[in-house]
Amino acid sequence: MSRHSRTLFVVLLILMSAGCTRKPGPASPLKPTGFGAALVESSGGKQIGATGSVLAQPLVVQVNDEQGNAVTGALVDFSGPAGVSFDPPSGLTDSSGQLSTNVALGGMAGRYQLIAHTLAKTQKPVELKIEEIALGYQQELGFQLDNKYCARCHDPESTPERVSNYDNLEVKPHPFTEGDTLNKLSDADLTAIISHGGPALNKSALMPPYGYTLSKTEIEALISYIRLVSDPPYHASGMVYAEK
Amino acid sequence: MKNALSSLWQSLWQRWFGDPVRAFGVVSLLLLISLAIAPAKNYFSEWRHYQNQYLALIRSRGEAVTLQRHFHDGIQQIWIPQLGVVDRCTTCHAGLKETSLADANLPQPFRRHPVIPHTLDQFGCVMCHRGQGPATTVEQAHSSTEAWEQPTLPARYVQSSCGQCHRDPLTGTPQLNVGRNLLGRYGCVHCHTIKLPDGSAIKPTDDPPSLGHIADKTTREWIYAWLKDPQAYAVTATMPNFKLSDPDARDISAFLIANSTPIVGDTAPVSPAGKDQKAPDPAAGASLYGESFCASCHAVQNAAGNVVGGDVGPELTRIGNKVKPEWLRAWLRNPRVYDSGTAMPHYRFTDPQLSLLTAFLGNKTDSDLLANVHLDAATPEQIAHGKLLVTEYGCASCHEISGIKKPDNFAPELTRIGSKPLTQIIFLPGMAHAIPDYIAAKIRQPRSFGAALKMPQFSLAPAQIDALTTALLSLTDRAHDLPLALTVPAKPPSNYEPAGKAGQLMADLACFSCHAINGRGGDMAPDLTWEGSSVQRQWLLAFLKSPGTLRPALIRRMPRFNLSDDDAKELTDYIMTVYQTPAFDRDSMPASGYPPNQVEQGKQLFYSKYACQGCHIVDTKVDKGYVGPTLTQVGLRLNAAWIYQWLKDPQTMRPGAIEPNRNMNDEDARALTAFLMTQKGPSKQEAKK
Numbered sequence: 001m002s003r004h005s006r007t008l009f010v011v012l013l014i015l016m017s018a019g020c021t022r023k024p025g026p027a028s029p030l031k032p033t034g035f036g037a038a039l040v041e042s043s044g045g046k047q048i049g050a051t052g053s054v055l056a057q058p059l060v061v062q063v064n065d066e067q068g069n070a071v072t073g074a075l076v077d078f079s080g081p082a083g084v085s086f087d088p089p090s091g092l093t094d095s096s097g098q099l100s101t102n103v104a105l106g107g108m109a110g111r112y113q114l115i116a117h118t119l120a121k122t123q124k125p126v127e128l129k130i131e132e133i134a135l136g137y138q139q140e141l142g143f144q145l146d147n148k149y150c151a152r153c154h155d156p157e158s159t160p161e162r163v164s165n166y167d168n169l170e171v172k173p174h175p176f177t178e179g180d181t182l183n184k185l186s187d188a189d190l191t192a193i194i195s196h197g198g199p200a201l202n203k204s205a206l207m208p209p210y211g212y213t214l215s216k217t218e219i220e221a222l223i224s225y226i227r228l229v230s231d232p233p234y235h236a237s238g239m240v241y242a243e244k
Numbered sequence: 245m246k247n248a249l250s251s252l253w254q255s256l257w258q259r260w261f262g263d264p265v266r267a268f269g270v271v272s273l274l275l276l277i278s279l280a281i282a283p284a285k286n287y288f289s290e291w292r293h294y295q296n297q298y299l300a301l302i303r304s305r306g307e308a309v310t311l312q313r314h315f316h317d318g319i320q321q322i323w324i325p326q327l328g329v330v331d332r333c334t335t336c337h338a339g340l341k342e343t344s345l346a347d348a349n350l351p352q353p354f355r356r357h358p359v360i361p362h363t364l365d366q367f368g369c370v371m372c373h374r375g376q377g378p379a380t381t382v383e384q385a386h387s388s389t390e391a392w393e394q395p396t397l398p399a400r401y402v403q404s405s406c407g408q409c410h411r412d413p414l415t416g417t418p419q420l421n422v423g424r425n426l427l428g429r430y431g432c433v434h435c436h437t438i439k440l441p442d443g444s445a446i447k448p449t450d451d452p453p454s455l456g457h458i459a460d461k462t463t464r465e466w467i468y469a470w471l472k473d474p475q476a477y478a479v480t481a482t483m484p485n486f487k488l489s490d491p492d493a494r495d496i497s498a499f500l501i502a503n504s505t506p507i508v509g510d511t512a513p514v515s516p517a518g519k520d521q522k523a524p525d526p527a528a529g530a531s532l533y534g535e536s537f538c539a540s541c542h543a544v545q546n547a548a549g550n551v552v553g554g555d556v557g558p559e560l561t562r563i564g565n566k567v568k569p570e571w572l573r574a575w576l577r578n579p580r581v582y583d584s585g586t587a588m589p590h591y592r593f594t595d596p597q598l599s600l601l602t603a604f605l606g607n608k609t610d611s612d613l614l615a616n617v618h619l620d621a622a623t624p625e626q627i628a629h630g631k632l633l634v635t636e637y638g639c640a641s642c643h644e645i646s647g648i649k650k651p652d653n654f655a656p657e658l659t660r661i662g663s664k665p666l667t668q669i670i671f672l673p674g675m676a677h678a679i680p681d682y683i684a685a686k687i688r689q690p691r692s693f694g695a696a697l698k699m700p701q702f703s704l705a706p707a708q709i710d711a712l713t714t715a716l717l718s719l720t721d722r723a724h725d726l727p728l729a730l731t732v733p734a735k736p737p738s739n740y741e742p743a744g745k746a747g748q749l750m751a752d753l754a755c756f757s758c759h760a761i762n763g764r765g766g767d768m769a770p771d772l773t774w775e776g777s778s779v780q781r782q783w784l785l786a787f788l789k790s791p792g793t794l795r796p797a798l799i800r801r802m803p804r805f806n807l808s809d810d811d812a813k814e815l816t817d818y819i820m821t822v823y824q825t826p827a828f829d830r831d832s833m834p835a836s837g838y839p840p841n842q843v844e845q846g847k848q849l850f851y852s853k854y855a856c857q858g859c860h861i862v863d864t865k866v867d868k869g870y871v872g873p874t875l876t877q878v879g880l881r882l883n884a885a886w887i888y889q890w891l892k893d894p895q896t897m898r899p900g901a902i903e904p905n906r907n908m909n910d911e912d913a914r915a916l917t918a919f920l921m922t923q924k925g926p927s928k929q930e931a932k933k
Binding site for chain 1: 710797853854855905
């Protein structure tokens, strides 16, 4: 009896251990050697990329102490909404107090709020919010059209490839990020301005009509792009479906 | 123990089957339960759970009635026999077509599908997203299972699916376009054959130099340093790092130098007129470099580490370390002596100009680059070993090397890499067993799959790796097996070749490196297909001799080639005769003699109704428009009929033109043409002031 039960026990043990899976250990065994009091964004925020893509510039954050000096060896980790991934997801700051990570955006178009956190000496969490914008197919198309037709006048920044025409215009165009102005215009208004030019809405004649150049789909794409990049963010007005 | 068990068994048997009535009741009950299994499984199935959730979600919304009307209970299916699509995704993803469910805060799987150019009913879901269409559980539909190798495609690669049918670049798929471009630009297709569904193969676009005469051009020390780390010489170099050991790099450099044969005329004495010449002025060299618009094609890394300039030719940051001055001088004099097919134009530099440029470029050095390279004279064993290595590493796949044949199929063919069966792939430990992860890892670090592998390490940014992976993922079985009628084939490549003496001149000047004509050529400069209809002969002749600035905002401009009168005339005649559009008669409108009131009307239209000054300049004192070309001398430059036709419809005259079509009526177009034809620029005295 006792021999039987012992065998049974051993067999049961073997079966149980076979059913167990090894749990993965903690992903990063990084030990911070420094602690900061503040996190600041060095570069890489407010970027625009296609959904799912890796942003062109890495996101760089810096850890500072109370005096504003860079802290080396502070542990920073990044997190974001579903679908966003970071390479590396966490790390220690370098000798200039900075940590750089490559951000891959999620699969849905929209604004992504990313969070970088580190621990202060008191174990108090310090957080930094960074925003990035993901373009879906439609907004991506709009972005391409913006680059080709609009940016020369509507973007005041010049690039090595393109000198901005913004300063040359008597009536200044609205940059597409200028949400305070553009968010007040309805989709129909924007469509009218793009299709029929500025005078259609009593605005500057320097804005030419594109209704015979761009298709309806292209104009819709352009508007959807403008809506996505506007700052402050655009909230569609019109029908509101209240919860019952 | 045995007794106890058997007595328990007996008592249970007695209780349930002791008498016939009781046995009948128990058996009926068992039968009923077993009959209920199937309906219960159906009732508690995953998809029904999602449908109930969806119904609960829409019930609380204002447009519940509409949504309810669109909703269909039960398993939904999109069936497209020609594409082999059987998709049941819409069973759970019930709100894909609902415009009102676009809100990003709604939980999945109920959100509306983002706007795309296709409808779900046309193509289904798995055509783009992969995964197992007929499956009705989350796990089976999305993940890779034993019976189904293709999990859903991560969003970052989804553009690859567009590439299955669309062979030409699409505006909406920049990542795919970049990736396809990189396959040629980084020379992937030198070693890996990639056949396209139409039977053609992807062609490399990187034009690696022939190594047959390399000793004329550079030193063994530079070759050694370059082989060890190409990116240390030029950060933009597309040559990959083969991770060669010191002796291997030494032997390959020994072989390449020993194998090189000289070309007559590809070296020139640096100071031909005598040795007592003054050293050329570096500032004058820099300004000649600028005036010749070398930076349109060649980049230089500045002090801040930014690479500034074009990417048609190689980066020149440390060119002085690489080339021998006497070779450089001969190359600048006529690059076609050394490389007949180079994209570099044959500038007709004068001897003093050659000295200036040679000295200026020769000073672009980095003292660290070759500081630690000390090579002893090569031994025959080293040279023989070098030859062996060159054959083993497949150098001749990209470079022409005399005495070594270009190997065929040096690396695995990638024609159907996007659907490669997982069983044929060796994954690294800890790696997701999926094709996209495999391809990306292989591009990122080829030798992580085995130190003995020959594939070299490319220096690519993460975004470039994603783009390449996207392009490779588009090469699926489906892409190859689709009926031809369902694909959007690429435009056939143009093999246009201008004829005669002008054709030779155009090849010599490498016009196609920047300009496109009849579908062939670069996109840096305007398309010249209808140039003869567009411009006036006198202007073109003067422009070829001494190109002026048409667009003040552009950094890249037409360089001055120092053409002889005969050459300029030859080219002008050819362009004016051959590059004529059949769409209109270029003599249909006069060059001058427009009535003053029409000119005045045109001026009014220019400044008020059409507000052309936003982008163009006619009067340098008032106008500031920087987008389009300056029109101060347009009356001398363009043909009147061309201006008229252009105003009516710019995109027909030059596809892709950014000037908007204003749907102009004939009268306005005529008046504007009249006004523009009177713009003949300030008189010469005025211009001097």
